[in-house]
Amino acid sequence: MRFSSRVKSNLAWLGVMVSGFVIIDGLEVARVINPFIENMLVTIGINVILAVGLNLIIGFAGQFSLGHAGFMAIGAYATGIMTQTMSTPLGFFLSMGVGMVLAMVAAVIVGIPTLRLRGDYLAIATMGAAEIIRILINNLKITNGAAGLFNIPALVSWATVYVLMCVTTLVTVNFIHSRGGRAVMAVREDELAAGAMGINTTRWKLAAFVFGAATAAIGGSLHAAYIQTIAPDDFNIMASIAILIIVVLGGVGSITGTFVAAIVLSVLDTVLQNFGTIRMIIYSLALILIMIFKPTGLLGSWEFSFKRVFSRREVTSHE
C-alpha cells in the first residue's frame, strides 16, 4: 500500500520528535550533556514555547503585542505558589492548568478594550497591561512581593520541557492550518475585507491573543519549576522584548524560523559567555547585522514542510 503524502508527513514529524528525544536522552546517559548544556537546552525549549505563541499573535494574527512576559508571569506564579503545597508532578500540571486559565482570563480582559487599537498603539497598551500584572505581583502578599519566590520544587526535567514544546508547537501549527487559522490571517491581511466576508474580526483577534497568552503561561510554569526561583523583575518589559527578538529574528509568520532563532540565539548567548563584557556587544552586533541583511528575519515567512518534500518527490518520480 502506498501512503499519501499527508500520512508520510505526519509520520516524518513523529519520527523527528521521537528521534530528537532519543538523541538528547542518549547524550544525557553518555554524560555528554552536562548541567550547563542541559540548562541551555531547557532555555531553548521554553523560549520556543513562548515565541511560538507570540508568533501566532504577531505573525499570523498581525497584532503587535509587547505584553507576553505578563502572561508568562501569571503561569510562573501559579506554579510557584501552588507547588509549595502540592509538590508532585500532578501538582505541577494542575498549577500549569490554573496558570493557563488565569492567563486566558487576563488576556480576555486586556484584549477586549485594546485589540481595537492598531500597530504602535496596541504595542503600548499591551506593554502597559503586562506592567500592571507585574506591579500587582510586586505588591501582593501571596506572591511574596519584590523578593519573589524561591525554593520552588524542581518538578520539571528537560523531558517535560521537550514534550510540552512539541505539544505546544503541534497545537499551534494545527490551529494555523485550520479554518480558524485562515480567519486569523484574513484579519491580518485586511480587516475590513475580512469583516465584509462575514468573519467576526474581534472574535478571531481575541482568539489568537488568548491562545498566545495560554502558551506564555505554559512557558512561565516551566520556567518557575525548572529555575526554581522567580521574581517580578524576571517578567519586565525586557523579558517581553527578548521573546519578540526571537520572533522577529526568525521571521514574523514562520514557526520554523522561531525554532531556528531560539536555537541560534541561545547557542550564541552561551558561547559568548566566554567573552566576558564584550558579550553583549557581539550579541547586539549579530542582531543588527541580521536585520540589515535579512530584514524579514532569518526565514521570512518560509515554512519547512515534509508534505511538500514528499509531494515534490512524487512529482519528480512520475516524470
Add this chain to the structure above:
Amino acid sequence: MSSVLLDARSLVKNFGGLTAVANVSVHFDQNELVGLIGPNGAGKTTLFNLLTGETPVSSGSISLATDRGVQSLNGRSPAQIAQAGISRTFQNIRLFKELTVLDNVRIAMTNHYREGFLTSILRLPKYYRTEREMTAAAQRLLAIFDLTAVADQPAKNLPYGTQRRLEIVRALATKPKLLFLDEPAAGMNPEETADLTRLIRQIQHDFHITVVLIEHDMSLVMDVCERLYVLEHGGLLATGTPAEIQRDPAVIKAYLGGD
C-alpha cells in the same frame, strides 16, 4: 412577480456638517441586476457602505428578506450583514494579498463550515473531512471562473483583471443573496470589460442572486442593468430602466451640464 430582497427607506448619512447621503430610498428585488450611477462624489460608495454596515446610518431603515423572514439590518456589524446574505467587492481591490487564491476563497467560506477548536488542533477525522469539503467547494468555484491554474499563487501575483475577478469569486463564496460590485470595470481595457459583462450576467443567471453595481462605464451599465438608480449630491435623482434614464432630462443635465 418578483419580491423585494432588500428595502432601504429614507437613508441619511451625515459626516459632520456634510450630508453624504440625503433621504435615499432604494429597493432591490430577487434576482435583479441593478445599476447605481452618478457623478463622482454623488454618494454611491457611501450608500454601499451604509447597506453593508461598514458605516452606521445616521437615520433610516434597512431590511433584508432572509430565509428566516424579513430582518432589520440596522445596527448590525459588517460581519453579521455578510452572514445574513450580503457580499461585496471593493473599489480599490482588497484581497488577502499574501495568501493563496485558494485560501482567499476558503476564508470567505468560514461561516458555512463548522469545525470546532478541538477538532482542528487534534486533527480528528472531522477536520480532514471539513478541509476536504471546503477545498473541493472552493476548487469548483475557481473552476467556474477559470482560476484553477492560479489556485496556489499568492493573490498579489495575479494580473489586475484577474484580481478583480478573484474578488468577485471570493464574494460569491460567502453564498450571498445580494452582491454589491463597487466599480468592477475600473481600470479595465475594453476586452476585459466585455469579459466582465459576460461574467456579471453569468453570475445573475447561474447563482440566482441579485447583483447591484456601481459603475462609470456607461456601455457596461446600459448593457447589463435592468434598472438604474441615479444619485447626485447625495440625493436620488432618477430611477428607471436604462432607456428611460437615457431620456431623462434631469440626468442629462447632471451629466452634461446646461441650464
